[in-house]
Amino acid sequence: MRQTLPYNPRQRLTPAGSVLAPMTQDEIQLYKNYRGVGTQRLINKRKRVQSREPDDYQERPAKRHAGDVEMVVDHYNLRPEVGVKQRKESPIIGLKNFNNWVKSVLITQFGHPALAASSSKKCGKVLDMGCGKGGDLIKWGKARIREMLAVDIAHVSVEQARHRWATMRPRRFDASFAALDCYTEPLTKVFSPEQLAQPFDVVSMQFCMHYAFETSQKARCMLRNVSEWLRPGGIFLGTVPNADQLLARLDQLPADCEDLSFGNSVYKIRFEERTSRPLFGHRYYFYLRDAVDNVPEYIVEWDNFVKMAAEYGLHPVFKKEFHEVFEENREHEDFKQLMVRMNVCDATGASSMEDEEWEAVNIYIAFAFEKR
Numbered sequence: 001m002r003q004t005l006p007y008n009p010r011q012r013l014t015p016a017g018s019v020l021a022p023m024t025q026d027e028i029q030l031y032k033n034y035r036g037v038g039t040q041r042l043i044n045k046r047k048r049v050q051s052r053e054p055d056d057y058q059e060r061p062a063k064r065h066a067g068d069v070e071m072v073v074d075h076y077n078l079r080p081e082v083g084v085k086q087r088k089e090s091p092i093i094g095l096k097n098f099n100n101w102v103k104s105v106l107i108t109q110f111g112h113p114a115l116a117a118s119s120s121k122k123c124g125k126v127l128d129m130g131c132g133k134g135g136d137l138i139k140w141g142k143a144r145i146r147e148m149l150a151v152d153i154a155h156v157s158v159e160q161a162r163h164r165w166a167t168m169r170p171r172r173f174d175a176s177f178a179a180l181d182c183y184t185e186p187l188t189k190v191f192s193p194e195q196l197a198q199p200f201d202v203v204s205m206q207f208c209m210h211y212a213f214e215t216s217q218k219a220r221c222m223l224r225n226v227s228e229w230l231r232p233g234g235i236f237l238g239t240v241p242n243a244d245q246l247l248a249r250l251d252q253l254p255a256d257c258e259d260l261s262f263g264n265s266v267y268k269i270r271f272e273e274r275t276s277r278p279l280f281g282h283r284y285y286f287y288l289r290d291a292v293d294n295v296p297e298y299i300v301e302w303d304n305f306v307k308m309a310a311e312y313g314l315h316p317v318f319k320k321e322f323h324e325v326f327e328e329n330r331e332h333e334d335f336k337q338l339m340v341r342m343n344v345c346d347a348t349g350a351s352s353m354e355d356e357e358w359e360a361v362n363i364y365i366a367f368a369f370e371k372r
Contacts, residue, residue, distance in 0.1 A: 068283070068296040069153070069181070072211060075295050076132070076154035090290050092266060094344070094353035098361050099239075100135070101344045102325050103206055105335055106237050107139055110318060110368040111202045114235040115143055124201035125149075129182050129225065130208030134161030141172040147198075148175040149191055155179035182225045183211065183218040199231035205238035207364075213298040216280050219308060227312035227371060236314055236369040242321060243299045245363055246284070250274055265289065267360040279304045288360065309369055318368035322361050 090096060111126075118124035123144040128136060131150035140148060152158050162177040178190035187196065203226045212222040226236050249262050250271055261270035268287040276282075282299035286292055306316055320328070329335040345351050351358070 068214065069211075072295055073154050075293060076152075077156040092288070092290050092357055092360075094351065095266065095357040095361055096291075097343050098322075098326075098353060098357075099207075099364075100139075101335075101339055101342050102322055102361075102364075102366055103136060103239065104139055104338060104342070105325055105329050106239070106318075106366045106368065107136075107143060107202075107204070108334075110235050110237050111204070112143055114201045114233070115145060117233065118146075118201045119231075125198055127151075127187075127200045127203045127226075127229065129203060129205045129222075131158070131161050131177070132206075132208075133157050134164040136204065136206060137161070137165055137168060137175075141168065145173045148173055149187075149195060149200075150175060150177045151180040151182050151187070151190065153179065153181045153183075183214075183222045185221070187225050187229060196229055199234065200229050201231060201234050203230050203234070203236045205236075207239050209238050209240050210297050210300050213300050213305075214281055214283075219280065219305075223309060223312045223314065227314055230371045232313075232371055234371045235317075236309075236371065237318075237367065239364050239366050240300050241286075241297065241363055242365045243301050245321075246299065247277070263287070264356040264359060266354075266356040267363070269363075270294075313371050314369040315372055316367065317370050318366070320366055322364050322366065325366055 115124035115126075123146060125147045126140055126143075126145050126149075128140075128148060128150040131152045132154075134150070137148075150158075150161060152161070158177050158179045162175075165171070165175045165177070176191065176195060180187070180190045205226075209222065212218045230236060246269060249269070250260065251274075253260060253262065253274070259270075260272070260274055261268055263269055266289050270285045270287075272283065277299075279301055280298070282301075283296050284299070285294045286297045287294045302319070309315070330339070339345050340347055343352055353361070
């Protein structure tokens with residue numbers, strides 16, 4: 001019999017313990033749903049297999065978009081979905097937690113009363129326009145809603161949101177998801193008359209409404225989609241960059257400055273020129289570390305927005321900068337405890353954000369409109 005020699009290399013490049021080390025359970029969960037840029041590009045090219053599921057009514061082949069819209073769609077489609085552990089390791093996790101806290105305050109203060117006043121047997125119906133990857137699903141689950149319809153222009157994000165909802169335990173509400181450019185197309189393109197028969201109690205647009213202000217036509221289509229299916233007394237709530245602050249920062253740049261940008265290591269805003277300030281199509285480029293990579297966005301001039309919204313029966317009941325939301329609710333018993341649970345701060349009140357993150361979150365305002 002041939003003698004078997006033990007494996008014992010004399011010139012190792014790595015320690016023996018590093019060879020074929022099994023992944024831990026945390027690592028398995030981290031990479032389970034991870035999709036890199038290459039995988040996302042392959043997914044985008046695949047043809048969708050027609051489903052026989054009832055919810056497949058809203059499925060449509062993804063269409064190509066032009067110009068700035070294509071840049072936005074590609075950016076969000078190519079951002080990978082990562083596990084909970086990796087999300088918590090984000091270099092701007094404090095900023096993300098704070099933004100989620102502000103949205104929770106907004107939903108609680110204005111969404112909950114509208115849902116409670118719903119004519120449906122349970123606690124109401126929500127439209128999430130610009131749902132992204134489904135980051136607000138848990139918030140709406142805690143609001144004990146009955147049903148949600150959710151749309152986003154990025155079809156990969158829609159699929160990830162649908163998967164997140166399908167894996168929620170417990171799953172507390174019914175939901176339908178669809179890829180739709182709700183700034184150029186009506187909700188009726190992706191949702192059936194039966195799905196739209198019961199009006200919405202709340203419409204939510206978080207960190208996405210500014211894309212509609214590329215043109216007057218897009219802004220009006222957006223407002224039509226918000227208002228047409230929202231019941232009287234229903235609430236339209238959201239978050240949007242503060243135009244007054246952005247333009248004031250632009251005006252503070254030296255007159256001979258060629259680089260019309262400002263920000264810090266966390267965020268950067270760059271304008272193309274400083275003199276022309278149209279109500280629609282006033283473009284700038286936005287960068288947010290670990291989130292947004294120089295995507296074109298548009299100024300939302302507040303008075304113009306309010307005037308347009310009134311034409312669709314929507315009237316403002318709330319507008320606050322993020323730091324004002326914080327100051328007014330930091331000592332509120334429920335919201336103060338929520339800040340700790342959401343890791344916005346610790347039990348002593350120490351913030352999880354650096355100063356540069358705090359500057360970045362305060363370029364936003366929160367708003368709520370009521371349909372009358």
